[in-house]
Amino acid sequence: xxxxxxxxxxxxxxxxxxxxxxxxxxxxxxxxxxxxxxxxxxxxxxxxxxxxxxxxxxxxxxxxxxxxxxxxxxxxxxxxxxxxxxxxxxxxxxxxxxxxxxxxxxxxxxxxxxxxxxxxxxxxxxxxxxxxxxxxxxxxxxxxxxxxxxxxxxxxxxxxxxxxxxxxxxxxxxxxxxxxxxxxxxxxxxxxxxxxxxxxxxxxxxxxxxxxxxxxxxxxxxxxxxxxxxxxxxxxxxxxxxxxxxxxxxxxxxxxxxxxxxxxxxxxxxxxxxxxxxxxxxxxxxxxxxxxxxxxxxxxxxxxxxxxxxxxxxxxxxxxxxxxxxxxxxxxxxxxxxxxxxxxxxxxxxxxxxxxxxxxxxxxxxxxxxxxxxxxxxxxxxxxxxxxxxxxxxxxxxxxxxxxxxxxx
Ligand SMILES: [Fe+2]
Ligand SMILES: [Fe+2]
Numbered sequence: 232x233x234x235x236x237x238x239x240x241x242x243x244x245x246x247x248x249x250x251x252x253x254x255x256x257x258x259x260x261x262x263x264x265x266x267x268x269x270x271x272x273x274x275x276x277x278x279x280x281x282x283x284x285x286x287x288x289x290x291x292x293x294x295x296x297x298x299x300x301x302x303x304x305x306x307x308x309x310x311x312x313x314x315x316x317x318x319x320x321x322x323x324x325x326x327x328x329x330x331x332x333x334x335x336x337x338x339x340x341x342x343x344x345x346x347x348x349x350x351x352x353x354x355x356x357x358x359x360x361x362x363x364x365x366x367x368x369x370x371x372x373x374x375x376x377x378x379x380x381x382x383x384x385x386x387x388x389x390x391x392x393x394x395x396x397x398x399x400x401x402x403x404x405x406x407x408x409x410x411x412x413x414x415x416x417x418x419x420x421x422x423x424x425x426x427x428x429x430x431x432x433x434x435x436x437x438x439x440x441x442x443x444x445x446x447x448x449x450x451x452x453x454x455x456x457x458x459x460x461x462x463x464x465x466x467x468x469x470x471x472x473x474x475x476x477x478x479x480x481x482x483x484x485x486x487x488x489x490x491x492x493x494x495x496x497x498x499x500x501x502x503x504x505x506x507x508x509x510x511x512x513x514x515x516x517x518x519x520x521x522x523x524x525x526x527x528x529x530x531x532x533x534x535x536x537x538x539x540x541x542x543x544x545x546x547x548x549x550x551x552x553x554x555x556x557x558x559x560x561x562x563x564x565x566x567x568x569x570x571x572x573x574x575x576x577x578x579x580x581x582x583x584x585x586x587x588x589x590x591x592x593x594x595x596x597x598x599x600x601x602x603x604x605x606x607x608x609x610x611x612x613x614x615x616x617x618x619x620x621x622x623x624x625x626x627x628x629x630x631x632x633x634x635x636x637x638x639x640x
Pocket of ligand 2: 456498579
């Protein structure tokens, strides 16, 4: 009856629980069933040549144990090693009188250190479902019901435990596996935290690089327009009109984002034009005009060096081309002119109309709109601009007025 209860208790032991706790319970239960005064439970650890037995728990009713890690190499020279290697159950009546023909011997140094005297021993293997050894239980000094002893262990004491060996072994194996999975989980979590913080650092670096890039090109754009009585707001507004027009044309998101910073660089080439020509008050002579009209090419040369400024380079090169082919520097017409340049062309003209110049006040939005719609004595918008872009401007002109007001003059 009591054996059955113990069996049921061991089954209960086999539910998942921390390995160290389970091993302590197995050792304690083994000692209770056999009357052992002391004992040690070992588990097999390490792989291949580094296989070894490590004490998971040691118990002794008489002396207090120091927590010295006990590690035994996996060979037959020690009792636990012998049990682990052979899978045999070993009974020893007197540890200090082991017959010489046995391959193992008893190491008395623990006794000496603890001031204890080991006498009898029962050592048996813990087996898993495949009958492979996964650990060793060593029980020491049996006492009988009245506490007399130490007495030798007998086969019938071992019989109380061994029938449940594989249940215990499986529980131990499962707990070991759970522990390995948990350790793996902890490592993975730590790794994830590291990766996350690296990703954040990279993102921050990217943001900072992007900010530096945006700042550099806006300064470049501003520097290029400095001789034109244009303000920093002019380049900002041209960016915004261009972005707005690109969205009206339903161009891809990446295109809209790119034109929003590329548009401002349309006149970068002016930095290569002689300042005397740029600042000249009266009209330019033929040679000066030709030099001035080279600024699209200069701009293209400056900007085409950078991959991220490919669109800006196209805009710089083509923003003075006309829809009818009468523009410069190449006299391209219609769809030969990149769409980004056609957009910026309208944006730049609208902004120029609205901006005050030494020789004129800035025009109202309505007047600028009418000029882009009908033309005036100086401008023929039909020959100048892409009809689709001009049509969208006429439809959505209020959006341009809003940008002018929002960015400010
Ligand atoms: Fe220009
Ligand atoms: Fe401009």
